Amino acid sequence: MWRNWIPFWRPGVSSYAGDVDLLFAGLLTASIAIAVLLTALLLVFAIRYRVGSPADRDHRIRRSWRWEIAWTSAALIGFLGLFVWGAVLYLGIYGEPHDPLPIYVVAKQWMWKVQHPGGQREINELHVPVGRSIRLVMASQDVIHSFFVPAFRAKHDVVPGRYQTFWFRAEREGTFELLCAEFCGTDHSRMRGRVVVMQPAEYERWLAGQDVGGTLASEGAVLFRELGCSGCHSPQSTVHAPLLDGVYGKPVPLQDGSVVIADEAYIRDSILLPRSRVAAGYPPVMPSFAGRVSEDDLVRLVAYIKALAEK
């Protein structure tokens, strides 16, 4: 591979890393071309019209728009082309992958907490199978962090107060550095971990070898009762509250006439800010659970409501 011949260059190892590298090379080439052109012109004029040079300075001003228009439109088209290239790549990276494996990440000062749907938990480590799209659902418990795996060319901010989803697919086994790429306080530089990419069979063995209380969804079901959610959101309830079976991933009509898809972010908002987007046909009577459920518990509740849709 030609890229292995460039010193200090380590090709990326995720599905979109090659495209990101190519865009980087394109930007670098454009920047070098412009820098060389401008420096060369600068030198030529500086030498030619230096003090005491016999160069002819008696130019008559000729009106010619040809150079002006050619140069301006070439630069415009060239740089707009880079923009379109980057935008297309961005939409691919920040879109939704096909049949992903969901993994929950909670960032806090100063660590990465990872929860797998089966209930496996790890800190500053993320084990994933090779060749499978991983969809990260990320939340921050305090300030803005940024999930960054340089080898995957994957970076996404983790902002408090909302879920961010992000995906990648590792194409090679190995251990890769995980960094926080947003200054988040004293120990920001130590907020790092590693991503371990394994063969699927090995990954299954790793999952089975972890100490697990229950799946995220089963822990969520316990919380759902403990917090009293089941008191209203059940068929027997006298309170007129929406039933949540099968709601995940479906469109929900809202009181203001708009429609949202019930994704993780919507479920989270409905728990913490229940009056912000009220489902049509229901009175806005639900109390907010902000401050009563931690990010870790929110992940469990969301996993439970997702599991209701999969039954």
Ligand code: CUA
């Ligand atoms: Cu978290 Cu920097």
